[in-house]
Amino acid sequence: MSQRLRVRKGETLLRPGDSFRTLFAIRSGFFKQVHSMANGREQVTGFQMAGDTLGLDGIGSGQHSSSVVALEDAEVCAMPFVQMEALAREMPPMQKHIHHLLGREMAHERSVMLLLGSMSAEERVSAFLLNLLQRLQQRGLSASELVLRMSRADIGSYLGLKLETVSRTFSKLAAEGLLEVDKRHVRVVDNEALQRTGRGLAAA
């Protein structure tokens, strides 16, 4: 039922306007999701890694509304949505699964809304790191060390900050002894303090 697909770093898997036909389960790699506004401005709305699902936007309209770009070489599984719907009609667990996926997506968007609506730059960056670390830990990786796959500009766009502010905030958190930062390599030194700062963002 599902077909593997390779996506190279920098390539675009989905574009706004593409008709909604398949979901993609990420087997490996790292993606960013970018939305464009009517006035031309762009904004990163999410980062997806192995185990996450791509393409859920557009389930309502039948058209994708965002572009999805690989930030490193990746492999995905294409799952035709009509087949998933058909399965859902016969197997309630599949129906539950789809609803669960949609629920998670909505929960993520909600948590970003809260972050953008009421957190300071320092809180946003902390919450962002904690969220990434938690998701990496769920996948069996370190909970205190990570390599950022995205640029400062991408992080800033996602967090509603300018790239300079993101950079300054990393420096500040490092100066305060919460992190060690070297370009895209980040190590958490004081996890508790980081939690204290960035608490508020929910899971995946």
Add this chain to the structure above:
Amino acid sequence: MSQRLRVRKGETLLRPGDSFRTLFAIRSGFFKQVHSMANGREQVTGFQMAGDTLGLDGIGSGQHSSSVVALEDAEVCAMPFVQMEALAREMPPMQKHIHHLLGREMAHERSVMLLLGSMSAEERVSAFLLNLLQRLQQRGLSASELVLRMSRADIGSYLGLKLETVSRTFSKLAAEGLLEVDKRHVRVVDNEALQRTGRGLAAA
């Protein structure tokens, strides 16, 4: 299958932690949806009116994550979700309908993310008004005049601004000749200019 329910102004229809069992279709009235963060801060995440659906959050976790409060006397239809799921298995149109509802909810949250992430106060307030007006128009009401059901504080919370900023922005838009504002009564004078300012937020 569905049961009517009256909710008086100020009453809470759903609370965070309530188990997810039923969706509510609004027959009349006006609601706000409020989310709380781990750190105690609160934020309005949406306003719902007649024809909108309440309770879609919690479809993933089985628990509601927000409270829903009536901003005026209202009447809603309770629809047990297990029955909707059962129907969806037998009738593809019902399945489509559920997916459509979820898609709309996600689209709304996305549009608010974009608003919060990259628009100025003036743009946010304009986009907010345009969105409300559009939804009122879809319901057969005036596209140029409305009575706000929510306070400046609620608007501010929703738009990621302080209530004073919302008030000032209304005054500014009025001074520029785009609006006439008298407390909660708003009339659009220059719709084009308002569109020019607030474009970027998508539908419902």
Add this chain to the structure above:
DNA sequence: CGCCGCTTTGAGGAGGTTCAAACACAGTGG
């Protein structure tokens, strides 16, 4: 009338942005 909730307006201050310059690093071609 007098209180209370909501709104408006002002003045001052803080957090983020903007503009600019310098640095690090990888890839390229001479």
Add this chain to the structure above:
DNA sequence: CCACTGTGTTTGAACCTCCTCAAAGCGGCG
């Protein structure tokens, strides 16, 4: 091998938007 270029990051200084604190106005209701 090394200058050369391009992209991404860091840091500084000045500015601007929005926030904070404060006071006053409006309107409804007991």
